[in-house]
Amino acid sequence: CDVVMLAASLTDETYHLFGATQFRQMKPSSVIINMGRGSLIDETALVTALKAGEIAGAGLDVFEVEPLPEQSPLWKLPNVVITPHSTPGMPDRTARSIEIICDNIRRFKNNQPLLNALEQGDIYTKGL
Structure with missing residues (x-):
């Protein structure tokens, strides 16, 4: 299993650093973890990649909209771990x-x- 961990700040260059193109280039067994800024990942593309099996899973501590809205499909995906700003320091x-x-x-x-x-x-x- 390959793991991509994002811990970058949000800039014009890092906005949606990971989107549909990047997810398609990842191995189906790979996992993405975002503990940087929510907008580093295009969440719509992430949901699509997770549902399609393009990647195996995601661990998310940050989101594009915080708190993560109740209606977000991320809550219902079995291959997503959500830890909203609760990772230990x-x-x-x-x-x-x-x-x-x-x-x-x-x-x-x-x-x-x-x-x-x-x-x-x-x-x-x-x-x-």
């Missing part, structure tokens, strides 16, 4: 985040490389 996430921010301020003042810095090209990949 790290126990010391806040303390560690503050530590990194303070360290990066010190690094910035001393003209040193920042921790966890990303280049624009690292944020998303075009042409999927």
